[in-house]
Amino acid sequence: MDKSYIAGIFESCGYITFKKDIRTKNSVYPVVIIKTSNVQILEELKKLYGGSVRKSKNAGKIILSHRKALNFLKDIYDFLNFKKETADLIIEFYEVRFTRHYEAQRKKDIVRKFIEIEGWNKKDYKTGNSSIKKWLEEAK
Numbered sequence: 001m002d003k004s005y006i007a008g009i010f011e012s013c014g015y016i017t018f019k020k021d022i023r024t025k026n027s028v029y030p031v032v033i034i035k036t037s038n039v040q041i042l043e044e045l046k047k048l049y050g051g052s053v054r055k056s057k058n059a060g061k062i063i064l065s066h067r068k069a070l071n072f073l074k075d076i077y078d079f080l081n082f083k084k085e086t087a088d089l090i091i092e093f094y095e096v097r098f099t100r101h102y103e104a105q106r107k108k109d110i111v112r113k114f115i116e117i118e119g120w121n122k123k124d125y126k127t128g129n130s131s132i133k134k135w136l137e138e139a140k
Contacts, residue, residue, distance in 0.1 A: 001044050007079035009041060010034055016073075016086050016118075018111055019065070020135050028107055028135060030090045032069040035061040049075075070094050089114050108136055 014034035021027035036042065039060040042053045049072045051064040064072050073087045080087055093110050111132065 001048065003076050004079040006045070006048075007076040009036065010072075010076060011080065011082050014083075016069070016083070016090060016114075018114065018132055020132055028111060028132065029066050030069045030093060032064040032072055033061055035059060067094070085117055086114060089117070111136060 010032070013036045014032060017031050017033065018028055019031050021029065034042070034045065037059045039053070039055055042060050042062045045051070045062050046053050049064055050068045051062050053060055053062050070090060070093075073090050077084070077087055077091075089110050093107065096106070115132075
């Protein structure tokens with residue numbers, strides 16, 4: 001499958017979000033989700049990048065998280081137009097590391113930038129232990 005084609009599918013049918021692992025205090029990770037009615041494309045993407053495919057009656061989606069999301073974005077990066085800025089944040093999220101003391105704050109700053117770019121509203125925030133909003137508001 002051509003990388004420019006994959007990038008086009010991602011830009012038209014996909015998005016990036018962050019999730020918080022409820023088992024740890026500072027474990028937040030990016031997730032790439034592509035939804036389409038063409039399940040065959042999703043299966044091809046799974047062969048290339050891993051992840052999990054979930055199917056429903058009329059459509060399906062592929063979910064790539066952690067390093068799989070990073071590898072996917074790096075692979076199609078040169079062909080992105082509209083989502084290049086958010087892809088930059090995901091790459092920065094993984095490729096720049098600080099010492100333990102500064103790492104949590106660095107991740108929070110990146111997630112805040114991401115939310116600002118994506119224009120999240122109240123419905124995009126989950127509540128409870130897996131809440132990104134709650135994680136961002138926690139003391140440093």
